Amino acid sequence: MFDQKHRVTRSDYELWRAGQDETAARIAADPDRLLFHAEPELGWLNDPNGLVQVGDTYHIYHQYDPFDAAHGGPVLWNHLTTKDFVTYENRGPALFPDSDLDSSGAYSGSAFMHDGKIHYFYTGNVKHFDRDDYDYVLTGRDQNQIHMVTENPDKLGEKHIAVGPVDYPDDISTHVRDPKILEHDGIYYMVLGARTKDDRGCVLVYTSHDLECWKYATRIELGEKFGFMWECPDLFELDGELILVCCPQGVPADGWRYQNPHQCVWFRIEADWEAPSFKIAGQGMPPMVDAGFDFYAPQSFADADGRRIMIGWAGCPDATAQNPTVERGWQCALTVPRVLNMRDGKLCQWPAREVEQLRMERVSVTAGETVGSPGRLxxxxxxxxxxxxxxxxxxxxxxxxxxxxxxxxxxxDEGYGRDKRSVELDELYCLRVLSDATMLEVFVNDGEVALTSRTYSSAAPAMQLRAEGDASMEFYRLAR
Incomplete structure (x- = not known):
């Protein structure tokens, strides 16, 4: 009924959703559902979008295909809210591919607060189906960067093109998407993930003085090819540094690095704001944001406390790993919100403090001792x-x-296509394992390294801390 060849309106969705109550109730009762992570009511979830705080409420949108857990249908934006980062209210889809600007999908984007109004930017995907020889890389696709303004995060406003195909450099393919906004000294910068016609990933940068009219300024790229497409760019200032996070596609594995089909990495950026120009600082292998099996397309925002908070999609495109919940009508989730900081030249991440409110019974053990019946939480x-x-x-x-x-x-043996992931360390001095029903998030050395993975294995009968040397563990059972 629903596919990328046809628009989807709110009324289309609501008519379909009216018949899904029994399915939604069955999914909600699934024992593999998560306790403190955002996940789809129905179908498929991927990239977090439009992260913004309004008053004491955090608004989180995400890519959503409620019609097909295997993700063969059109993409909407679903809307979640939270005040505590452990309980989420599902407010339902807020953005639909219902116009000529986005008829094949409302792709990823972001939110930016200015003078009490929320400016949303996202990519409207339009695939043309009038010929069968389109490759949808060089031909047959329009990707429109759409702007909406509102004071009500439940109603996102009218759609207007901010940047369109006529505004892209001549050497850029039809793959240009995922707008994110940064303000610096009164000038707004829009970064867009892009793929050149000769299959090199880069980030396009546009500037504006009013968030309405945008002009191409420059691009961010490496001297040598590093993937064919850089998705989901996020350019932000953190602890006196300018940081770019993005998701290069098609980077080959290099030893223990870059083992997933597509990557998520970060760069330090040297900026000449007046030119403007942005150069990637340093050389060597771009560091991964997360070295686990299931992490991609993160987005960050600054909250009222001044924290830079990042949320990622606990999944990966084109992955060979599977999720058994597809057969039950749902899959994928978002990571816990993670607070970012720079320390000793490293991008560090740590679960938002709100997660600790779930801690209940504490068990303290030292090397050789065991926690009995640890459970999955x-x-x-x-x-x-x-x-x-x-x-x-x-x-x-x-x-x-x-x-x-x-x-x-x-x-x-029960990784559903997930085997091993490794990271080289100079030393290990602390380790945190945050476990939800079917999710593991591992943080190493105060967040210098992270590994995220879905897991569908049973709880261990006991958890023994085996160590060569002195070690201790504070173990907390989690519950609402």
């Missing part, structure tokens, strides 16, 4: 400075271990 914090090796079975058959300078997340 826990927050385990290990201190292990100077320890030569460590091993922790966090689920039945799922192990986090450190030895010979490598930290490894081993998903065991």
């Amino acid at each position: 826990f927050d385990a914090v290990v201190s292990c400075r100077g320890t030569k090796s460590i091993e922790l079975e966090v689920r039945e058959g799922v192990v986090v271990c450190f030895a010979s300078g490598m930290l490894t997340l081993d998903m065991g």
Whole structure:
């Protein structure tokens, strides 16, 4: 009934949704549903979009295909709200591909607050179907950067083109998407992920004085090819540094790095704001934002407390790993909100403090001791400075271990296509494992490294802290 060849209006959706109550109730009762992560009511979820705080409420939108858990249908924006980052209210779809500007999908975008109004920017995807020889890379596609202004986050305003195909440089393909806005000294900068006609990823930069009229300024790129497309760019200032996070597609694996089909990396940027020009600082392998199996398309925003908060999609496009919940009518989730900071030249991330309100019973153990019946809902914090090796079975058959300078997340025999991911470390001095029913988020050395993965393994019968050297663990069971 629903596909990318036809628009989807609010009335279309509401008519369809009226017949889905039984399915939604069954999904809500699924034992693999998460306790403190955002996930879809029906169908498929991916990229977080439009993150913004209004008063004491955080508004989180996300890419949403409620019609097909395997994601073969059109993409909407769904709307969630939270005040505490552990309970989420589903307010339903807020943005539909219902116009000539976005008839094949309301793709990713962002929100920007200015003078009490919310400015939303997103990519309207338009695929042309009048010929069968389009490749949708060089031909047959329009990607429009659409602007909406509102004071009501439930009603996003009228759609207007801010930047369109006529505004892209001549060497750019039809793949230009995912607008994100930064303000610096009264000038607004829009970054767009892009793919050149010769398959090199880059970020296009546009400037504006009023958020309405935009002019192409420059691009951000590496000297050598690093993937064919850079998706979901996020340019922001953090602790005196200018940081670019983006998702290069088609980067080949290099040892333990870049093992997923597509990557999420970050760069330090040297800016000449007057020119303007933006150069990637330093050389070497771009560091990954998260080294796990299931992390992509993060977006960040500044909240009223001045925290730079990042939320990612706990998934990955074109992944060979599977989620068994597809057969039950749903899949994917968002990560916990993570607070970012720069420390010793590294982009560090740590779960927002609000997550700690779920902590209940605490169990303290040292090396060799065991936590009985840990369950699937826990927050385990290990201190292990100077320890030569460590091993922790966090689920039945799922192990986090450190030895010979490598930290490894081993998903065991029930990873549904997920095997092992490793990260090289100079040392390991602390480890935090945040476990929801079917999600693991591992934070290493106060957030210098993160690994996110879905897991459908049973709870371990016991959790023993095995270590060569001194180590201790504070284990918290989690509950609402």
